Amino acid sequence: MKTIDLTKPVMEQVVRLERKRTRRWIRIFSVTVAILLIVAALFLVRAALRLSERHTWDLFALLMEDKEIISEFWQDTAMIFFEELPKSSLLIAGAVAVAIALLFVFTAKKRTVVRRKMQELAKREKKQS
Amino acid sequence: MNEKPDEALVREVQEGSITAYEILVKRYQQRLFAFVYRIVRDEPAAQEVVQDAFISLYKTIDRVDTRKKFSSYLYSIARNTAISSLRARKPAVSIDESAVSVDEVAMEERLASQEQREGVRRAIAKLEKKYRRVITLYYFGDLSYEEIGETLNLPINTVRTHLARAKQKLRDILYI
Structure with missing residues (x-):
């Protein structure tokens, strides 16, 4: 029986396939994280603008006052601040931040695998060039 | 030097090692070629089937259960790929050049x-x-x-x- 060596053609196809798969996964992961970050940022900005409209930031002027005035009025000021917070926007921004954290947690193993594949692909490219 | 068992290599491939897959290819290509040749009866076709089988295996390697015999899985893929190749191939007429040897x-x-x-x-x-x-x-x-x-x-x-x-x-x- 003839001796064959198909290692080179097989591995060339494997490398091509893996390069395509890895790049696709990184692209999808990056776009997903970017979209989630943008959504969280938008809702945070929206919350900040609502606070500006209501002049809620003016409550922080208390911090410029004397110690005695601060200790007397800080609880009331804090209560008003929390009442005026746009809760729905902050809730959504918070939920999106949690989603980003969970995404990183659940993809931890996959990211390790992808990182290893990219290192091996880079080593092979270096060997070839 | 002890060779790594197939199951350990498969686990490494599942964890991202392309080099481990190269070792599996080198280990099995000759045996697989002999096995496939018995089915397709044509050397170039057998080589193509073996290549396709290794690529199919790589695409599905994450699904391989490392508690079971890896070689059985590989041979199943090779057999199915060979049978598909036979179905797709039209019979080819080839001239045996050795018959005209002086x-x-x-x-x-x-x-x-x-x-x-x-x-x-x-x-x-x-x-x-x-x-x-x-x-x-x-x-x-x-x-x-x-x-x-x-x-x-x-x-x-x-x-x-x-x-x-x-x-x-x-x-x-x-x-x-």
């Missing part, structure tokens, strides 16, 4: 051994399907009883019985 003695020897091989192949083709599959995997695929059992989904004792009966029948066919 060296008559060498040509006669070649023809004699070809006749012997042809005789064995014809005898195997006459066997019932269940015996034919087992004997092909054992002698040409170089699989163990356990691997044959896993590939064909048969208990090991059944594999042993089939193999013994196949050998007996081959003897009857070849020496009548």
Whole structure:
């Protein structure tokens, strides 16, 4: 029986396939994280603008006052601040931040695998060039 | 130096090692080629089938259960790929260039051994399907009883019985 060596053609196809798969996964992961970050940022900005409209930031002027005035009025000021917070926007921004954290947690193993594949692909490219 | 077992290499591939897959390719390509050749009967086609089988395996390697025999899974893929290749291939007419060799003695020897091989192949083709599959995997695929059992989904004792009966029948066919 003839001796064959198909290692080179097989591995060339494997490398091509893996390069395509890895790049696709990184692209999808990056776009997903970017979209989630943008959504969280938008809702945070929206919350900040609502606070500006209501002049809620003016409550922080208390911090410029004397110690005695601060200790007397800080609880009331804090209560008003929390009442005026746009809760729905902050809730959504918070939920999106949690989603980003969970995404990183659940993809931890996959990211390790992808990182290893990219290192091996880079080593092979270096060997070839 | 101890070779890493197949299952350890498969785990490494699942964890992202392309080098581990290269070791598996080098380890199995010759055996797989011999096994596939018995099915497709054509060297270039067999090489193509072996390449396709390795690529199909790589695409599905994450699904491989490392508690089971890796070689059985690989041979199953190769067999299915070979059968698909046979179905897709039109019969090709090829000229045996060795038949026009000037060296008559060498040509006669070649023809004699070809006749012997042809005789064995014809005898195997006459066997019932269940015996034919087992004997092909054992002698040409170089699989163990356990691997044959896993590939064909048969208990090991059944594999042993089939193999013994196949050998007996081959003897009857070849020496009548």
